[in-house]
Amino acid sequence: MGLMMKKGVVTDADGHEALPDAKIQIVEVRQPDGVTARAIHDLSVFPRLAVGDTVLMNTTAEELQLGTGGYHFIHAVLEPSMEAAEPGPGPGHIMKLRYTSLQRAVLAAEEPDSPHHETLAGRRTLEGMPVLLGELHSMLPVAVCWLRHLANQAQPGTKELRIAYIMTDGGALPLSISLHAARLCGLGWLAGTITYGHAYGGDLEAVNKYTALLAARHILQADIAIVIMGPGIVGTDTVYGYSGMEVGELINAVHALGGTPVAIPRISFADPREQHRGISRHTLTALAVAALAPCSLPLPLLRDPGKIMLLKRQMQQYELDRLHRVRWTEAPSVDELDAALELYGRPVTSMGRGLREDPSFFAGVCGAASVAYRQCLYGQDRQDE
Numbered sequence: 590m591g592l593m594m595k596k597g598v599v600t601d602a603d604g605h606e607a608l609p610d611a612k613i614q615i616v617e618v619r620q621p622d623g624v625t626a627r628a629i630h631d632l633s634v635f636p637r638l639a640v641g642d643t644v645l646m647n648t649t650a651e652e653l654q655l656g657t658g659g660y661h662f663i664h665a666v667l668e669p670s671m672e673a674a675e676p677g678p679g680p681g682h683i684m685k686l687r688y689t690s691l692q693r694a695v696l697a698a699e700e701p702d703s704p705h706h707e708t709l710a711g712r713r714t715l716e717g718m719p720v721l722l723g724e725l726h727s728m729l730p731v732a733v734c735w736l737r738h739l740a741n742q743a744q745p746g747t748k749e750l751r752i753a754y755i756m757t758d759g760g761a762l763p764l765s766i767s768l769h770a771a772r773l774c775g776l777g778w779l780a781g782t783i784t785y786g787h788a789y790g791g792d793l794e795a796v797n798k799y800t801a802l803l804a805a806r807h808i809l810q811a812d813i814a815i816v817i818m819g820p821g822i823v824g825t826d827t828v829y830g831y832s833g834m835e836v837g838e839l840i841n842a843v844h845a846l847g848g849t850p851v852a853i854p855r856i857s858f859a860d861p862r863e864q865h866r867g868i869s870r871h872t873l874t875a876l877a878v879a880a881l882a883p884c885s886l887p888l889p890l891l892r893d894p895g896k897i898m899l900l901k902r903q904m905q906q907y908e909l910d911r912l913h914r915v916r917w918t919e920a921p922s923v924d925e926l927d928a929a930l931e932l933y934g935r936p937v938t939s940m941g942r943g944l945r946e947d948p949s950f951f952a953g954v955c956g957a958a959s960v961a962y963r964q965c966l967y968g969q970d971r972q973d974e
Contacts, residue, residue: 593649594664595620597628599642612765612790614638618646618661626651628661631763633790634691638663641670683796685789686762695794698783698804705793705808709800712807715848717968719961720802722840722884723817723853724833724871726760727939728954730769731930732815732853733778734937735955738929739962750965751780753811755801756788757839759832761819764790772935781809788819798842806848812965817853824871826864829878833871837879844882851885851961852876852913856953858896859942867899877907885964886913887956889920891949918956923948926955 601617614630616638628646630638638644646661681696681703696702699709721732733752740750754773756764764770764784773779784791785801793808795801798816805814816839824831836852843850855869864870868888876886886909888900904910921929926944930937937943944951 591649593647593652595646595648595661596667597621597626597644597646599638599640599644599670600625602638602640602642611768611771613763615660616663618644626661627659628663629766630663631765633693633763633765634663635666638666639670642666643668643670681794683794685787685794687787693789695789697796697800698793698808699796699800705804708807709803712803713846715802715806715843715846717847717849717964718806718811719813719849719851719964720839720843721813721815721817721851721853721957721961722836722843723815723954723957724836724855724869724875725822725939726767726769726817726820727937728853728855729754729767729815729817730773730933730935730937731951731954732958733773734929734933735926735958736813736962737778737932739959743966747966748812750962751810751812752778753780753783753805753809753814755783755785755798755805755814755816756791757798757816757818757835758784758786758788759818759835760821760823762788764788764819766821767819768935769937772933776933780811781805783809798839799846802842802846802848813961828870828874831871834875834879836872837875837881840876840880840884841882844884849885849961849964850882851887851957851964852880853957854886854888854953856889856900856949857940857942857947858949859947860940867896868903873903873907873909876909876913880912883913885916885957885960887916887918887953887960889949889952889956890917891920891952896949916956916960918959920952921955926951929955 597618597620599616600619612632618628619625644663645665647664648661681694683697684692686692698705782791783793783801785795793804805811840850855872
């Protein structure tokens with residue numbers, strides 16, 4: 590089974606809105622067998638769907654029972670129920686999803702027709718900008734909330750923090766699928782978004798990770814960039830076969846451009862899978878194998894001595910203290926974390942677990958954000974007392 594497609598008719602076009610700021614439409618579709626299913630429609634491909642539209646859906650992920658959240662994806666509108674304006678060609682000549690039936694042209698920030706071409710043509714460094722690098726998309730809202738929490742506690746007169754989000758093509762390709770990015774943009778908490786590679790839909794488009802990083806610094810004027818793939822990490826239960834391996838490659842890119850890479854460790858003591866207990870094997874492998882340059886690796890000083898002991902054993906086993914700058918950071922209390930997340934206004938979970946179920950995960954993200962914030966303020970990577 591390589592590709593599964595099914596026709597259907599839209600029966601509800603307005604009853605399942607995701608977020609006001611989201612660029613997707615969630616509809617109910619009746620399939621030929623009479624079964625009704627939910628489907629996601631990317632509004633950058635075709636205007637809003639209406640009841641009665643006949644559509645073609647990609648049902649592959651649901652047929653394989655993969656973790657797509659129970660949704661099919663609209664591939665094409667076969668018979669619009671009413672006359673709709675076809676989207677016209679936009680600016681730009683850089684193709685994403687190249688050589689597929691869904692290839693589309695975007696205006697990349699670095700191409701000659703872009704108003705930012707000269708900026709990127711003359712820039713070669715990130716000027717020390719701290720860059721938070723994570724594996725799971727759920728790390729994004731936690732990191733932004735904690736950075737804002739720290740900024741709100743800063744001395745009066747401290748420069749307002751500008752945060753850019755760069756979405757890689759390691760997970761979902763359309764930025765519109767990210768409800769977290771939509772929420773953060775709607776709140777005005779991001780200076781902008783960037784998509785690179787075959788990911789698309791950001792405020793800025795870039796050809797690769799290097800120009801995406803430079804765009805964050807020199808076009809969006811970011812103080813801190815956060816680079817994390819979209820929803821939908823891939824794993825295979827092999828040592829190297831997971832999309833989060835890109836974290837090591839991103840460390841290399843940030844280092845090469847003169848930035849300050851700060852790795853967000855994936856930590857859990859609630860995940861039943863042994864490979865994700867303590868520091869996830871994904872984090873350990875990316876940092877020990879794929880990262881050829883050093884980064885800051887913050888680890889939280891959890892209150893349980895047994896948990897601290899496991900983290901230290903893992904760090905020593907993978908020689909992370911030799912390869913990287915390990916920083917032990919004070920773990921915030923659950924109440925403090927809860928207060929930082931409250932203004933986000935939406936529940937944040939990772940692998941289905943919230944703050945109360947897996948506080949170590951949230952502490953790991955916030956520790957990394959704290960180190961990046963201090964780097965932004967003081968221009969140096971300082972060890973906690």
